[in-house]
Amino acid sequence: MLKIISLMEELKVFRGINAINVDEKGRLSIPTRYRQRLLDVAQGHLILTIDTEQRCLLLYSLPAWEVIEAKIEALPSFNKTTRRIQRLLLGHATEVEMDKQGRILLPPLLREYASLDGRVIMLGQGKKFELWNEETWQTQRDHWLGEELNDDSLPDELDSLAL
Amino acid sequence: MLKIISLMEELKVFRGINAINVDEKGRLSIPTRYRQRLLDVAQGHLILTIDTEQRCLLLYSLPAWEVIEAKIEALPSFNKTTRRIQRLLLGHATEVEMDKQGRILLPPLLREYASLDGRVIMLGQGKKFELWNEETWQTQRDHWLGEELNDDSLPDELDSLAL
DNA sequence: CCACTTTTGCCCAATATTCCCCACTTTTTT
DNA sequence: AAAAAAGTGGGGAATATTGGGCAAAAGTGG
Secondary structure, eight states: OHHHHHHHHHHSOBOOEEEEEEOTTOEEEOOHHHHHHHHHHHTTEEEEEEOSSSSOEEEEEHHHHHHHHHHHHHSOTTSHHHHHHIIIIIHHOEEEEOOTTSEEEOOHHHHHHTTOOEEEEEEEEBTEEEEEEHHHHHHHHHHHHHOOOOGGGOOGGGGGOOO | OHHHHHHHHHHSOBOOEEEEEBOTTOEEEOOHHHHHHHHHHHTTEEEEEEOSSSSOEEEEEHHHHHHHHHHHHHSOTTSHHHHHHIIIIIHHOEEEEOOTTSEEEOOHHHHHHTTOOSEEEEEEEBTEEEEEEHHHHHHHHHHHHHSOOOGGGOOGGGGGOOO
C-alpha cells in the first residue's frame, strides 16, 4: 500500500516558479508545498547536478535520478560525446539531504557553477527542478521570449500540440 | 548475507564532485561519505592508475579493478593499440590503502603524472573515481561545456535520454 | 650486517564545515 | 486585525578536514 502511494507520488509532476533566498551558509529552503512529496518519494534524498547547456542546476529526487543515471551509465564509454556527458552529469551529481527545516545545503562547487547567491529561481520541471541565479534567469527568459519561432525547424511532435 | 550486502554495495555508483587538499606528504583524504562503501566493498584496498586520454588518475576499489584488469589482460597482445593500453593501464596500476584516518598516499610518479598538488578534484564516475588537478579540470570542463553537440555524431542510445 | 636517511602510518590539535535549534520577519489565512 | 504558517538568519554543538609531530618500517650506502 505504501508502495502504491509512493508510485502514485512519483507520477505527479513538479510545477511552478519560486523565488527563494540562499543564505550566507549556502542553504536553500525548499518551498513547503514540495516537501511532503520529496519526503514520501525519496525520504528527502535529493540529487543536485549541473545542466550542461545552461549555467543552472538540476534537482532530482533520488529515485527519479537513478533512472536517468542508469541510462547514462549504459552509454558507450569509448564514444567521445557520451563520455563527455557521463563526466559532466554523473561527475557533478551530488547527493544532498533535506535537513529538519526542509532546507538543502548547496555544495560550494555547484553553487559556484550556477552563481547561486542571494535570490534564486526554483522552477518546477516535471520530474525535476531547475535552480537559477535570478538575474541569469531573467536574461535568459527574455532572450527566449524574443526568439522568433520558425516553422521549418519545429519537430513533428509539435504538430499535435494544441495549447 | 554479508556477501549479498557487499554485492548490493557494488551495484551502487559513486557520484559527485569534491574539492580536496593534498598535503605536503602527498596524502589525500577520501570524503567520509565514500569511506564506509570503500571499506565494505574492498576493506579499503584501492587501485590507482592513469587515464590514458587525460592527465588524470583513476581510482578503483580492488574488486572493481580486478574485473577491468581481467578484461584488459584478455585483449590480444599482438595488437599495437591494445598492447599500449595494457602497458599504460596495467603498468601504472598501484595498490593503495586507506589509512585509519581515511586517507590514501599518492605514489610520487602518479602524483606527478596528474600534477596533483594543492587542490584536487575528485569526481565520482560510477565504479571509479577520477582525480584531477583543479586547474586542469576547470579548463577541460569549460572546454567540454562550450562544445556544441552535433546531432550527427550522437549514438542512438542518447535518443532515449530525457533529462 | 649495521648505521643512517627517507618514507609511511598513527595520533593529536587546529581549523573549517555541517547540522540542529530557536528566534525573528514576512506572508497567508481566517 | 489576529492568528497561523512559511521563510529567513544566526548561535552553537557535532562532525569533517587539514596539517604537523613522532615513531615504526623500509630503503640506501658503506
